Amino acid sequence: MILSSYPMWWLALPVLLLPVWWHRQKRQRLKAEPLATARFLPAATPEQLRVWQWRDKVLLVLRCLLLLALIAWLAATIFPWRGDTVLVDIGADKAWAEKEIAAAGFGVARRxxxxxxVLQWLRQNERDWRPTAKLLIVARADQIAMPPRVPQFSHQLALRTQPPPAAAKKVTPVVRDVALGAPAARSGAWRSLFAAFDSAGTAAVRHTLAAEPSAGTTLIVWDTPDTVPPANWRAPHWWIAAMPAAFPELAKVSTLTINGITLKYADSPRGRLWTSDTFPPRDADAARALYEAWQLLAAAPAPTYATASQTFAAARNTPSAITDAKPATWLALALLALFMIERILTHARRH
Incomplete structure (x- = not known):
């Protein structure tokens, strides 16, 4: 299997029609000899008839194979042709970008x-640059995420990132809907608990309490004794503080202890059910421990950190290989052999 680095070369396949056209024409020279008796015949303009026929079929096939091998070799072979290059973020401040480019000595480099x-793209296309070429990236800080590992390149790469504006970005709070199924005598403690959660947590998370769940409800708190919750209530998580007998799934529970809080949970068609002897918390210490335990259970997305300005030295001797690619050396040898055979047959035909 040949993996083409430059597949556009395969568009040159119509060139194979040239030897076909060449061999279809009659290229035999006819030698005319004057006859003595021809002077008694009326003069006539000589006519030449072009006859289309296949000639030298072996040589034709050989030349077609020669062109095909040449196209395949060009499509699979890598020719480093790029020199010093600057990759510029079009959204970056132009004055700042020009200053950084001039300071790095890339004033005349191609852009x-x-x-x-960009870092992953460079690893995949670094073979296009000559061994002595250098690269410069000029971009805004939030356009290049910090990679988990220090990338290695076969060329020296300088990265210059524009710091973000001084004004802090406005954080849009994430609202988590909570359905509170509790009578008035018990709801006060739960409302105080979630108010404390909002005060102790970050400004990016806020809780809103409602009497019934909605499509966006993430948690249902059930603290109504002697009452079974409606069958149509659904949420990813439930906190069960009363009437656990209404949830038969809690007969077989798994136990988890986090931050001194013992939690029991079981999965059900209505969501994951959680119960604990600490529901609802009876003092500030218990509320703080529950909050910290619940935060440890919550899956938070890992933040994306911007890559700072730095210089990556050439750490590899050769560019990264093309995945699943096979060397094109055999194509070069086949091309040379076909060329030699074609020359020998052409010489033999002439003599």
Whole structure:
């Protein structure tokens, strides 16, 4: 299998029609000899008839194979041709970008628009650059995420990132809907608990309490003794503080202890059911421990950190290989052999 680095070369396949056209034409020279008796015949303009026929079929096939091998070799072979290059983020401040480019000594280098996921793109296309070429990336800080590992390149790469504006970004709070199924005598403690959660937590998370769940409800608190919750109530999580007998799934529970809080949970068609002897918390210490335990259970997305300005030295001797690619050396040898055979047959035909 040949993996083409430059598949556009395969568009040159129509070139194979040239030897076909060449061999279809009659290229035999006819030698005319004057006859003595021809002077008694009326003069006539000589006519030449072009006859289309296949000639030298073996040589034709050989030349077609020669062109095909040449196209395949060009499509699979890598020719580093790029020199010093600057990859510029079009959204970056132009004055700042020009200053950084001049300071890095890339004033006359060729420029390219910054591709998406530039570090990964460079690892895949680094073979296009000559061994002595250097690269410079000029971009905004939030356009290049910090990779989990220090990337390694075969060329020296300088990264210059524009710091974000001084004004802090406005954080949009994440609202978590909570359905509170509790009578008035018990709801006060739960409302105080979630108010404390909002005060102790970050400004990016806020809880809203409602009497019934909605499509966006993430938690249902059930603290109504001697009452079974409606069958249509659904949520990813339930806190069961009263009437656990109404939930037969709690007969077989798993136990988890976090931050001194013992939690029992079981999965059900209505959501994951949680219960604990600490529901609802009876003092501030218990509420704080429950909050910290619940935060440890919550799956928070890992933040994306911007890559700071830095320079990556050439850490690899050779560019990264093309995945699943096989060397094109055999194509070069086949091309040379076909060329030699074609020359030998052409010489033999002439003599």
């Amino acid at each position: 390219m628009d910054l591709p998406a996921d």
